[in-house]
Amino acid sequence: PATSAAPSPKATPTLPDAQVVTSVKHWTDRLFSFRVSRPQSLRFRSGEFVMIGLMGDPDPKTGRQKPLLRAYSIASPSWDEELEFYSIKVQDGPLTSRLQHIQPGDELILRPKPVGTLVHDALLPGKRLWLFATGTGIAPFASLIRDPETFENYDQIILTHTCRDVAELDYGRELVDSLRSDEMMQELLGDGLDKLTYYPTTTREESPRMGRITDLLRNGTVFADLGIDSISAETDRAMVCGSMGLNTDIKEILEGYGLREGANSDPAEYVVEKAFVG
């Protein structure tokens, strides 16, 4: 006798390039992260981004629906079975006003074409890697600090994260804590787990370290705190991901130390990418 079960409706993607949401976590009223299934054929380099989104509303005249897509850095490492994203919620944002309501089991569109410059290939070899993030700009670094290659390539990794409020640091802080307590990672993090230095700062709420990272670099606070003499083009490499303002200001600071901007086709001492906002 035939025992064929009817396929579940969820097994058949209804959207082009559909992936299924597996979990969602709301960090603050402005920030959330979510995980989705990973297309089997998707290969990416830690630090890259893809276009993701939802189907837009039907056109009032034609009734046709078009995908509403935005660039999102993949926050999970390249070895992970799923893909993770970290997003802002913009109440009148075309995509994030809707995306913030996704639930496990929902589908979203994911174009499987990863690109980006925050990748190891765009940097020349060095000893110390700085990862400068503001807000959701930490997403590509959440991928990179879970990638063993990052620790194999450098003696020290310094992740700085500047947010307005303390609660906005939680995503990054929890990630760093989870790496430090992960047995697989402990070997990579070195004796004393000090290969990864986490340097969080806030600008609008009291915390142990206050101020924009740019000001703390200019006035030497970062160097004094971390016991580092200076940034040098010989040993230091940097990746920058934040607001336009942060990117422009850090660029100027890094160039002041003699670092040059790199690209996939022309690796150098630092790379920059805008943190994407829905």
Ligand code: A2P
């Ligand atoms: P500030 O509070 O002084 O504006 P946002 O939430 O608006 O994306 O900002 C995230 C963090 O980035 C905030 O702490 C903000 O500080 C900081 N920031 C904004 N512009 C710059 C800049 N040009 N250089 C350094 N930090 C910046």
